[in-house]
Amino acid sequence: NRHKFWETQPVGQFKEIGDTSLPEGPIEPPKLLSEVKQEPYNLPNLYEWVTCNIDSEEMCAEVYNLLTNNYVEDDENMFRFNYSKEFLRWALRPPGYFKSWHIGVRVKSSKKLVAFITGVPARIRVRGNVVTMAEVNFLCVHKKLRSKRLAPVMIKEVTRRVHLENIWQAAYTAGVVLPTPVSTCQYWHRSLNPKKLIDVGFSRLGARMTMSRTIKLYKLPESTVTPGFRKMEPHDVPAVTRLLREYLSQFAIAPDFDENDVEHWLLPKENVVDSFLVASPETHEITDFCSFYTLPSSILGNPNYSTLKAAYSYYNVSTKTPLLQLMNDALIVAKQKDFDVFNALDVMQNESFLKELKFGPGDGKLHYYLYNYRIRQAVLPSELGLVLL
């Protein structure tokens, strides 16, 4: 019964692939508020819903601990994502967020948090139509409760709460293939600390390569090379918003960021997100922008290392500085900040710098999905202008 659940949902179905007679856009019409189920879905008897107030230190710690021990691992169980508490507060409280979309499941008797799923509102443009959607993320079921069919009821519950806010579409990503990806992207990795990546077993010494030769291969300058390259500051928000909106307009799917969104998602926040821009020393015009977010991972079962410090390419715009040079400056700053690896998807124009800057292809793929929105033809990674956390 593969995809037994997803075959009941308003998503592109595998059997519809190639049927270009189906119209692009919402699959089901919006319901009236009175038609939306008013009460939460039933959980199996032992469990209860809890709305997670992540402003509360205690609740945030419970969510952090659940994810730290039970969230996504790579196929070889070498790493597990270790989102920090400050990252979770950033990711879950964007402009217009709903506390009710931060949903937990507790064991009634012990009150232990054993599952989690979230949504945040976002305006996303899909081939010219700006649609207010929920970005659904952090679906996590405790390792000991897997295969109890908790995920389908959690997905139905977050969908119900999204419907209550009169929102009818969603966007999400997964490492697994579900009905039906709108795009499939590839992760690429640029070693910043090659010795650690080899010691943990992620990378291997190349043939006829010594460790010192390998360290030298990935060595970066001590400081950035682009004149006018500096950290983004609050007063830059209007200009960065203009630059980013213009740049993202070329992609088939991209966020429709306004100044409030840019202020939240792109102003530097220590240990969460770093962003830089290039301002012309003469005119002070902002011509380029780059950003990456901080997402460490637990290193599983290694006696010498416990944490991988990973930077993830976020949104980058180059209108004057070559993208290759801009991204090399991003690598230089990431190395200065002691990251072990700089990761990037092959989305937007990233393919133009990946190989030249010594990124290697990962073995993981990331599939992008839209809920209740059909697109006629799959989107190439280079046509995708959306990075989800």
Ligand SMILES: CCOC(=O)c1cnc2ccc(OC)cc2c1SCCC#N
């Ligand atoms: C060294 C390169 O790999 C990673 O950075 C990494 C780290 N932690 C993970 C945790 C869960 C995980 O599950 C798919 C993958 C990783 C990966 S590879 C894919 C992410 C990227 N880039």
